[in-house]
Amino acid sequence: xxxxxxxxxxxxxxxxxxxxxxxxxxxxxxxxxxxxxxxxxxxxxxxxxxxxxxxxxxxxxxxxxxxxxxxxxxxxxxxxxxxxxxxxxxxxxxxxxxxxxxxxxxxxxxxxxxxxxxxxxxxxxxxxxxxxxxxxxxxxxxxxxxxxxxxxxxxxxxxxxxxxxxxxxxxxxxxxxxxxxxxxxxxxxxxxxxxxxxxxxxxxxxxxxxxxxxxxxxxxxxxxxxxxxxxxxxxxxxxxxxxxxxxxxxxxxxxxxxxxxxxxxxxxxxxxxxxxxxxxxxxxx
Numbered sequence: 001x002x003x004x005x006x007x008x009x010x011x012x013x014x015x016x017x018x019x020x021x022x023x024x025x026x027x028x029x030x031x032x033x034x035x036x037x038x039x040x041x042x043x044x045x046x047x048x049x050x051x052x053x054x055x056x057x058x059x060x061x062x063x064x065x066x067x068x069x070x071x072x073x074x075x076x077x078x079x080x081x082x083x084x085x086x087x088x089x090x091x092x093x094x095x096x097x098x099x100x101x102x103x104x105x106x107x108x109x110x111x112x113x114x115x116x117x118x119x120x121x122x123x124x125x126x127x128x129x130x131x132x133x134x135x136x137x138x139x140x141x142x143x144x145x146x147x148x149x150x151x152x153x154x155x156x157x158x159x160x161x162x163x164x165x166x167x168x169x170x171x172x173x174x175x176x177x178x179x180x181x182x183x184x185x186x187x188x189x190x191x192x193x194x195x196x197x198x199x200x201x202x203x204x205x206x207x208x209x210x211x212x213x214x215x216x217x218x219x220x221x222x223x224x225x226x227x228x229x230x231x232x233x234x235x236x237x238x239x240x241x242x243x244x245x246x247x248x249x250x251x252x253x254x255x256x257x258x259x260x261x262x263x264x265x266x267x268x269x270x271x272x273x274x275x276x277x278x279x280x281x282x283x284x285x
Contacts, residue, residue, distance in 0.1 A: 032168050032200065037244075042258075045080070046241070046251070050241050054243070057235050058138070058239055058243070061216065065130065067120075067135075068138045073092060074112035080250070081249055093112050094111075098110045132207075139247065142166035142247040146166050164244070166247065171236050174240070185197065185204065196209055212236060214230065215230050216235070
């Protein structure tokens with residue numbers, strides 16, 4: 001009887017896993033589509049070209065309201081990141097004025113060791129410029145946001161190493177705007193003045209205007225000459241990937257270390273099992 005119950009429960013879990021993960025944005029219940037990220041899975045890595053495009057979107061669009069106080073200019077040249085050269089990073093940093101009370105005039109050109117400058121002097125100035133809302137810092141936003149998996153589909157995430165929920169949510173948010181309140185809005189929903197309807201934002205009323213649109217950022221063809229679509233969807237995907245890198249720049253090395261550790265544990269377990277069989281061979285037990 002117990003065996004039958006066990007197999008019935010196991011069949012229920014496997015059926016849930018086979019149906020695929022049903023993701024929903026936090027506090028909205030709206031399904032979020034999983035994207036095919038290059039950094040997904042156990043052996044996933046960041047796409048250097050995509051990170052460079054994502055940085056361009058962040059710099060030209062997002063950085064006018066959002067900061068990244070945990071990211072230094074020199075991080076952009078680290079292995080596994082956008083892959084900028086030391087000269088490029090120096091030139092980029094020098095384009096910004098950094099507040100420094102130790103120098104004459106109180107400001108100086110940036111250097112690679114400086115953190116990414118905030119677009120506002122303080123939180124109050126940021127609120128005043130954004131209708132009372134405080135734009136979140138982008139440094140670790142991709143790890144602070146996410147999606148929810150209902151039971152039992154979340155169990156499958158332990159085997160696929162799924163951790164791209166933040167990037168999936170940000171991508172969905174950036175593409176989830178509506179010019180007018182759609183018919184699919186919750187019954188009795190009224191959009192407050194100065195707000196914008198978004199399928200995935202908690203409460204659906206977001207204070208940030210749609211930041212991206214087709215053609216708003218000009219991509220230059222890479223060394224391979226391939227032209228990347230300059231569309232809202234492409235911008236959203238690229239900047240989401242870049243934000244994931246900002247939140248976890250050492251993701252690739254962590255995965256490599258984890259794989260080596262798991263491999264060691266498997267070999268060690270086999271060695272210990274063989275030792276046990278050798279020691280207890282011929283002994284009745």
